[in-house]
Every structure is written in structure tokens, then in C-alpha cells.
Ligand SMILES: Cc1cc2nc3c(=O)[nH]c(=O)nc-3n(C[C@H](O)[C@H](O)[C@H](O)COP(=O)(O)OP(=O)(O)OC[C@H]3O[C@@H](n4cnc5c(N)ncnc54)[C@H](O)[C@@H]3O)c2cc1C
Ligand SMILES: *[C@@H]1O[C@H](CO)[C@@H](O)[C@H](O)[C@H]1NC(C)=O
């Protein structure tokens with residue numbers, strides 16, 4: 001056996017190179033990360049028994065809606081973070097645990113980014129978290145979220161069982177972000193990376209359509225297999241099988257939802273950040289990243305109608321996405337010479353979407369709702385139906401079936417709902433659409449956009465509601481409230497300039513080794529870091545991990561290695577207990 005292996009190796013000298021480089025990378029990771037010299041972050045298990053759910057709206061507001069006021073800004077800040085999504089909050093907790101003082105600034109009037117919820121006419125709606133995978137006990141991402149929330153967010157398994165072997169291929173992509181950029185680029189340019197990770201290279205180039213065509217001619221089967229393409233906002237012909245594999249893998253072990261709704265995540269993380277001397281303030285749009293004469297990011301400017309405030313910190317972290325950061329927040333001359341600047345166009349923005357929020361008369365039980373998500377497709381020719389819909393003018397599309405309608409009932413997924421909103425239910429319907437359908441109104445103030453706008457969005461919303469009733473006929477006559485969010489609504493509340501769903505796009509080129517290497521937490525502007533979905537890829541768990549990447553870059557230590565060992569330790573400890 002050994003002889004055969006040696007023979008094989010001498011016949012394939014490239015394998016030697018791979019083995020050598022592989023061992024070097026491993027050694028490097030150990031040195032850079034030094035797991036035993038671990039920082040406070042993962043040095044112990046931070047989980048404590050979950051406290052009772054706080055349902056009082058005023059008490060929640062005190063945490064989630066702390067309005068900006070210059071007097072509330074802590075002094076001697078180590079970091080200021082633009083945006084309060086899960087990437088930002090995770091970074092803030094991790095840096096705080098290392099003794100850093102962090103300020104998080106959110107433009108919306110509540111914290112949480114895609115994790116925020118809102119209450120209207122007695123119904124609560126979530127906005128950007130409908131199901132999260134790998135939240136079962138003992139799963140690595142669950143251990144990470146537990147460490148940054150101190151175990152205070154309770155994850156409830158959903159009803160449905162969810163729908164491989166692409167883990168190694170994905171490692172190929174992640175390796176590019178784990179090692180220093182210059183080394184990653186060297187491995188890519190010399191082709192060594194491709195040799196070590198051939199599966200990654202094949203999968204990232206193969207589209208879902210190509211892959212499905214190669215295994216079947218059955219259109220129906222192919223539609224069923226490609227059903228979750230909406231999770232990345234990319235039609236099957238432009239999505240790599242690498243990314244689709246990641247999504248399917250993610251939900252293999254079932255999906256979970258936070259008890260008390262998705263606002264629990266920020267609600268639990270903010271007090272932790274405050275305990276470490278940090279602060280999370282809302283209603284404070286950052287209009288500019290301040291750059292000193294040496295070209296270093298030294299702070300931000302908050303723009304309010306009452307006046308501007310400059311806030312200085314040792315470093316600036318943007319959770320507002322690459323597009324906002326490099327096109328709008330940095331001074332033009334600084335942004336233009338950054339390697340990130342061309343990425344805004346090269347990768348492009350992800351697709352936009354419409355959300356229809358429906359309040360229903362009746363409890364989960366009365367309405368017979370399930371704690372799952374439903375994808376209702378208008379046709380089985382997924383690619384064609386999307387292309388046809390997107391080619392329409394909005395006036396034409398408004399009275400037609402949307403190509404698909406993603407239907408979810410946050411009320412059915414959250415066991416605390418019945419207690420918080422007795423006798424009621426909430427449905428959230430989502431479909432994709434072009435930003436341009438509504439861009440004409442982008443400059444108008446929210447809720448003051450005129451009749452034409454309201455008429456168009458209400459027609460689309462009604463159509464989606466009809467689609468929903470086709471799947472759930474028991475809901476007919478139960479609608480008590482309906483409101484429609486368009487791409488410019490998304491832009492307003494989430495700050496994404498094209499109302500995009502997942503920040504930068506997730507088409508095939510996002511996963512090319514060059515672009516995947518370049519998109520990282522540490523930018524080429526001194527003192528400026530990124531966090532959030534653009535750093536790894538879209539989705540809650542990826543954005544959660546981006547916080548570890550960002551804290552690593554700032555502390556100049558590979559915390560992913562620490563996390564890896566801490567996760568192992570925690571698992572062992574729990575088994576012993
Ligand atoms: C409709 C929808 C459904 C989704 N469903 C799921 C799902 O079911 N499961 C899943 O895993 N993922 C889902 N996702 C994706 C997931 O929610 C995101 O990938 C993730 O939460 C993004 O986190 P983030 O850290 O990048 O920041 P975000 O949550 O995007 O937050 C960025 C924050 O920055 C703020 N900001 C922007 N500009 C400024 C500025 N100039 N000044 C101050 N603040 C600013 C924004 O207001 C925003 O709050 C969904 C997303 C959407 C939109
Ligand atoms: C900011 O806080 C100070 C002190 O608490 C207060 O006097 C002032 O009115 C506040 N400003 C705003 C705009 O709320």
C-alpha cells in the first residue's frame with residue numbers, strides 16, 4: 001500500500017508540491033492563529049441559561065431603539081461600525097470581549113439590519129430571517145451564535161424536514177479567505193490552488209442548469225431540484241452548483257427559527273456589547289467615512305437634519321456593504337484607487353424583491369398553518385418564467401402572477417407568538433423583481449410617494465395574496481391587514497442602494513478565486529474593515545461568520561482557528577457533563 005502510494009507520488013510530482021504547500025499553509029495557520037494563545041473570546045463557554053422572553057414593547061424599545069445623540073457616544077473608541085446587521089453585532093461582541101470599545105451606528109430607527117422586525121396594526125412581521133440551518137445542538141454555527149449571544153437566543157426547530165458532498169469544494173473557497181491575501185493570490189495565479197481543490201474549481205464554474213441538464217431531461221424533476229435558487233437571488237443558469245450545494249447542505253439537518261422572532265438576536269446581543277463599554281445607536285445615517293491626510297480611515301460623519309457629527313475611532317468597520325462603502329461613503333479620490341472599487345461593477349448588485357406582509361384573523365391552530373416555508377411556482381420552467389417577468393414593464397406585471405411566491409408564516413414558527421398576539425397570524429410573501437420598476441420614486445419620502453406608486457405595489461401585493469390562497473385556501477376571508485414593500489422600501493430600511501436582497505451578487509464570478517480572495521474583511525484602505533454578507537456570502541450564518549473574520553483582521557489573529565478549537569473543547573465538555 002505504502003509502496004503504491006510512493007510510486008504514485010513519484011509519478012505525479014505536482015502532488016508533492018500540493019502536499020508541501022498544504023502543510024505550509026497548515027503550519028502558517030497554526031502560527032498566525034496560535035489556538036492555545038487564545039484571546040478571551042473563546043477561552044470559556046459563555047453560555048448561561050436563557051432568561052425569560054421579554055415581551056414588553058417599551059422594554060424592547062429601550063434596547064433596540066436607542067436614538068443617536070452625540071452625548072451618548074462613548075469616548076476613546078477603538079472601533080466605529082456602520083450598520084447593525086448580524087456581521088456588525090458579532091464583530092462588536094468579539095472586539096468587546098477583547099477589551100475594545102465599539103460604537104455601532106444604524107441608519108434605521110431600530111437595530112438589527114435584516115434581523116429587525118416591525119409591528120403594524122397589531123401584527124408582527126420579520127423582514128430578512130425566515131429559516132436558519134445548522135442551529136441544532138452541537139452544530140458549529142450554533143456554537144458560534146451561542147457564544148456571541150451567551151446562549152440567550154433559543155432556536156426552535158421548524159416542522160418540515162428539509163431538503164453531498166460539496167463541503168470539500170467549499171473549503172477550497174474558504175481557504176482563500178483564511179490565509180493572507182498575497183499568499184492566496186500566489187496560489188491562485190500559479191494554479192496550485194486549483195490543483196489542491198479541483199472540486200471547487202469544477203463546481204464554481206458549473207451552473208445549476210448545466211448540472212441538472214447533465215443528470216436529467218425531466219423538467220419537473222429539475223424544477224423541484226432547483227427550487228431553492230431564491231435563497232441566493234440568482235436564477236439557476238447563473239448560479240454555481242458550488243453555491244447551491246452550500247445552501248442545500250445548510251438546510252440538510254432541518255431549519256430553525258428564533259423564539260420570540262428574529263429581533264431577539266439584536267435584542268440579546270446589544271446588552272452584551274454595552275457590558276463591554278460599547279453602544280448601539282439608531283437613527284444615525286453615516287454619510288461619510290473620514291480619511292486623514294495619510295489616507296487612513298479615522299472616523300465617520302453622521303448626517304442628521306439637525307446637523308452633522310464627526311465621530312473618531314481607531315478603526316472604521318463598514319457593515320453597509322461594498323457598494324455603499326466604495327461608491328457613497330468614501331471620498332471619491334480614496335475609493336477610486338482601491339481594488340474594491342471595480343468589484344462594485346464587476347460583481348454587481350444582487351436582485352431586488354417585493355415583500356407582501358399579510359395580517360390574518362385566526363391563530364396558527366385555527367388556520368391550520370405549518371412552521372415551514374413554501375415556494376409556490378407559477379411554472380416549472382424556472383429560468384424562463386423569471387426572464388419573462390423581468391422583461392415586463394411594471395404596469396404589465398402588476399396584474400400577473402409573480403414567477404414564484406415564497407410563503408412563510410413567522411407566527412407559526414414561533415411558539416411565543418400565540419401568547420404575544422393571541423388569535424392572530426402573520427404571513428410574509430416574497431418574490432423577485434427588477435429595481436428599475438420602482439426607481440422613479442426613489443427620491444420621494446417613504447409613505448409620501450403618491451397614488452401611482454401605491455396603486456402599482458398594491459396590485460402586485462394582491463396578486464401575491466391570490467397566489468398564496470391557491471396554496472392555502474383556508475386563508476380566504478381571513479386577511480385583516482396587507483402592506484407591500486418594494487425595492488425602494490428595502491433601500492430605505494436596509495440601506496442597500498438598489499434595494500438588493502443579498503448585497504453583492506452571487507452569480508458565477510462571485511466565487512472565482514480572484515474575487516473570492518479579494519472580498520475580505522481587511523480592505524486596502526488603512527484602518528477600514530468590512531463585515532457582513534459581502535465578506536463571505538449572503539445568509540445569516542455566513543454573515544455571522546464574517547464577524548469572526550473582521551475581528552480576526554482587526555486583532556491581527558486568526559480567530560477562526562481559535563473558534564475551531566473552542567468548538568471542539570465545548571463539544572467535549574458538554575459530552576462529559
Ligand atoms: C427578504 C430577505 C430574506 C432573507 N431570508 C433569509 C433566511 O431565511 N435565512 C438566512 O440565513 N438568510 C436570509 N436572508 C439573508 C440574511 O438576512 C443576510 O444575508 C444577513 O442578515 C446580512 O447581514 P449583514 O451583517 O450583512 O447586515 P445587514 O443585515 O444587511 O445590515 C446592514 C445594516 O447597515 C445599515 N446601513 C446601511 N448603510 C448605512 C449607513 N450609511 N449608515 C448607517 N447604517 C447603514 C442598514 O440599515 C442595515 O441595518 C434574507 C435576506 C432578505 C433581504
Ligand atoms: C441629547 O442629550 C442631551 C443630554 O441628555 C439633551 O439635553 C439633548 O436634548 C439631547 N438631544 C437630542 C437631539 O435629543
Ligand SMILES: *[C@@H]1O[C@H](CO)[C@@H](O)[C@H](O)[C@H]1NC(C)=O
Nearest residue numbers: 360361362366477478479480
Ligand atoms: C375575526 O374572525 C371572527 C370569526 O372567526 C370574527 O368574529 C371577527 O369579527 C373577525 N375579526 C376581524 C377584525 O375581522
